[in-house]
Amino acid sequence: MQLTKRAAAVDRSPMTLGERIYIPAIAKGLKITLGHIFKKKATVSYPEEKRPFSPVFRGLHVLNRDEQGRENCTACGLCALACPAEAITMEAAERKKGEEHLYREEKYAAKYEINMLRCIFCGNCEEACPKDAIYMSETVMPSNYTRDYFIYKKQDMLITDEQLAKRNATGKG
Amino acid sequence: MLLLSIDWIFFIEKIALILVIILSSFGVAAYATWGERKVAAIMQDRIGPARAGLFGLLQPLADGGKLFFKEEIIPDHSTKTLFILGPALFMVTALMTSAIIPWGPDFTLTIGGTVHSVALQVADINIGILYIFGVVSLGVYGIMLGGWSSNNKFSLLSAIRSASQSISYELAMGLSLIAVLMVTQTLSLKTIVEQQHGFWADGYFTWNFFKQPVAFLIFLVCSFAELNRAPFDMPECESELNMGYHQEYSSMKLGLYLFAEYINMFISSAVLATVFFGGYNFPGMDAVRDAMPGGLFSIICVTVLMVKVVGFILFFMFIRWTLPRFRYDQLLNLGWKGLIPLALINLVITGGVILFFFNK
Numbered sequence: 001m002q003l004t005k006r007a008a009a010v011d012r013s014p015m016t017l018g019e020r021i022y023i024p025a026i027a028k029g030l031k032i033t034l035g036h037i038f039k040k041k042a043t044v045s046y047p048e049e050k051r052p053f054s055p056v057f058r059g060l061h062v063l064n065r066d067e068q069g070r071e072n073c074t075a076c077g078l079c080a081l082a083c084p085a086e087a088i089t090m091e092a093a094e095r096k097k098g099e100e101h102l103y104r105e106e107k108y109a110a111k112y113e114i115n116m117l118r119c120i121f122c123g124n125c126e127e128a129c130p131k132d133a134i135y136m137s138e139t140v141m142p143s144n145y146t147r148d149y150f151i152y153k154k155q156d157m158l159i160t161d162e163q164l165a166k167r168n169a170t171g172k173g
Numbered sequence: 174m175l176l177l178s179i180d181w182i183f184f185i186e187k188i189a190l191i192l193v194i195i196l197s198s199f200g201v202a203a204y205a206t207w208g209e210r211k212v213a214a215i216m217q218d219r220i221g222p223a224r225a226g227l228f229g230l231l232q233p234l235a236d237g238g239k240l241f242f243k244e245e246i247i248p249d250h251s252t253k254t255l256f257i258l259g260p261a262l263f264m265v266t267a268l269m270t271s272a273i274i275p276w277g278p279d280f281t282l283t284i285g286g287t288v289h290s291v292a293l294q295v296a297d298i299n300i301g302i303l304y305i306f307g308v309v310s311l312g313v314y315g316i317m318l319g320g321w322s323s324n325n326k327f328s329l330l331s332a333i334r335s336a337s338q339s340i341s342y343e344l345a346m347g348l349s350l351i352a353v354l355m356v357t358q359t360l361s362l363k364t365i366v367e368q369q370h371g372f373w374a375d376g377y378f379t380w381n382f383f384k385q386p387v388a389f390l391i392f393l394v395c396s397f398a399e400l401n402r403a404p405f406d407m408p409e410c411e412s413e414l415n416m417g418y419h420q421e422y423s424s425m426k427l428g429l430y431l432f433a434e435y436i437n438m439f440i441s442s443a444v445l446a447t448v449f450f451g452g453y454n455f456p457g458m459d460a461v462r463d464a465m466p467g468g469l470f471s472i473i474c475v476t477v478l479m480v481k482v483v484g485f486i487l488f489f490m491f492i493r494w495t496l497p498r499f500r501y502d503q504l505l506n507l508g509w510k511g512l513i514p515l516a517l518i519n520l521v522i523t524g525g526v527i528l529f530f531f532n533k
Contacts, residue, residue: 021511024498033216041218048440 058123058136061114062158066104069164072133075109082128087118105131112154116141186291194271200436203233205486212490242333248324248421253324260429263315267433269308270440273301275363277453277475282468293471294363296454301362302350305444306343309399312437316401316408320418320429331417334501335401335408341508342398342405348516351390351512352450352523356384362447373455376387380451387519389449391512396441398508400434403493405504441510442485445476455476 018024021158044051053059064072075092093110102108125134144150159167176380206223207229214221222229228277247256277293296305313336320332357365382389398405409417419430453474463471499507 009274026492029495030491033491036216036218039218041220042218045220164250 014030028032039104047077053138057120058071058126059143060137061118061119061125061152061157062135062159063132064135065068065159065164067168068101069099070102070104070159071108071159072104072131073112074105074107074131074133075107075112076107076130078130079125079134082124083119083120085113085120085122087107087120088125089113089115103145109154112157114152115149116152117147187295190291190293191272191295195268195274198271198436198439199269199316199432201439201482201486202432202471203237203525205344205435206236206431208486209490210494212487213494216309216491216494230318232326237428240425243424245424245426246421250324251324251421252324255318256421257426259315259319259322260419260426260433261315262318263312264429264436266308266312266315267436267440268312269446270305272296273298273304274440274443274447275364275366275452275513276478277471280468280471281464293475297361297363299359299361301365302360302448307346310339310343312399315430315433316418319422320408323418323421325421327414327416328418328420331408331414331420334414335418335464338398338401338405338407342395342512343502345391345508345512345516346399347394348384348386348513348520349395350448352388352516352520353381353385355520355523355527356381362452366447366452366454369451369454371454371458372451380449382449382451385449385523387515388523389445391516391519393445394507394512396445397489397492398504400437400441400489402434402438402489403451404496404499405495406498407501407504438489439482442482442489443478445485446481450511452479 066072075090077090078090080086080090082086087109090109090113091111092107095106095108121136123136124137141150209234211221211229213219222232225235247253272295275294275297280293282289282291315333316335318336320328323329354360357368359365359368363379369381371379373379378384397403401408408414409419414420417428421531422430455477457472458474461473462493466471
């Protein structure tokens with residue numbers, strides 16, 4: 001029975017004299033390795049040289065703020081619901097008077113935690129968010145010795161004032 | 174300067190020469206480890222060690238330092254004296270061969286009208302090649318003692334393999350050299366090199382490679398086997414014997430084994446260059462000798478020999494990263510059924526040619 005057309009019969013005939021004295025085969029091998037001297041090296045010298053991330057790369061989470069620096073998140077819980085790994089926990093709170101410059105809407109997340117050891121970086125939270133509040137950046141998660149480190153608090157993920165200023169200046173990022 | 178009937182100048186001269194040779198062997202061996210990694214990397218489209226210093230040139234120092242700081246373990250059930258003796262013996266035998274290699278023509282220096290002449294060879298003994306064979310066959314004791322005294326089955330198996338491999342290939346090696354000796358009519362390496370003076374004389378190439386190409390080929394293959402290098406690195410084939418004879422070794426004892434292998438490679442490259450590729454001779458050397466002072470000429474000759482040696486070392490590495498390891502039975506078949514008959518035939522033909530064409 002023939003399954004594919006690529007099958008080739010194994011040649012089991014005894015070796016000829018040319019094959020038995022090895023030297024032609026060795027010369028052929030040396031030619032191949034010699035050719036590799038001039039090939040392009042595949043090495044990327046990592047910390048100095050970085051390969052660009054793919055446009056669809058999903059890295060560490062970022063909590064977004066609008067142009068005036070107000071948090072987008074309204075603690076609706078859709079991201080936590082969408083999360084297959086149940087890595088997201090949050091507690092909602094009501095915006096007080098005088099906090100309008102901090103939170104965009106009346107309800108905000110007082111506590112927002114992602115357990116990065118549970119997170120599978122699927123990006124469902126990003127998809128689920130109706131307020132554009134959570135994004136996945138192009139940052140690889142750093143390593144650490146303690147488990148506590150990997151429970152990221154809101155302050156760990158919120159984009160910083162510098163990032164905000166840069167985004168406002170360039171219109172992207 | 175004759176004190177207690179010892180020629181002290183001669184004594185100091187030789188000690189200095191020995192020191193220089195041993196230190197430069199260490200240097201070459203250290204950079205051979207770096208070179209090996211670079212060659213391997215290049216063959217595999219990588220860049221190799223590049224972090225320690227420029228082009229990773231400080232890598233050998235880093236490796237050596239690392240080995241010094243590793244924990245030294247001597248297994249409980251090992252034979253302790255032999256366990257310690259093994260790597261030392263391997264290193265000593267690796268260095269001993271360098272004594273008879275003529276590194277260059279006599280180094281002449283004129284100080285205040287008197288001409289001082291220093292031989293760039295530790296000992297010109299008239300049984301040079303026999304001495305090489307003696308020392309090379311001692312080399313297997315380092316592996317045997319190390320493998321046996323570790324009290325580990327893998328080490329023992331590997332040591333046995335190494336011994337049988339060395340014995341098998343020493344025969345072919347010796348037979349191939351006898352054909353060379355029939356041409357040179359001497360065992361002294363100094364005379365052998367002097368016979369290969371220049372490159373072309375009286376309508377013949379002077380280098381022994383052109384007179385005995387088959388012997389060269391056999392000798393080359395055998396030196397791969399003697400060095401325990403790929404494709405004949407049976408004693409330490411990782412996939413079968415974990416690490417081979419130095420499995421139980423750690424720290425600098427392991428370092429000594431690994432390092433001695435590179436020194437062996439350096440010395441056997443020097444022997445190959447000396448016996449077959451004219452040693453320090455190079456084409457047009459007479460013109461160069463007349464044009465400059467004797468001391469400088471010696472240095473040029475030493476450089477030429479070093480270039481040849483480095484070429485051979487690169488070739489050894491090149492082969493290692495090209496060929497897969499031979500199976501053990503293939504190895505012994507090649508030695509006993511391939512190389513020994515070939516060496517014998519070469520011997521007979523050489524004898525016949527000398528008898529019928531050069532019999533004066």
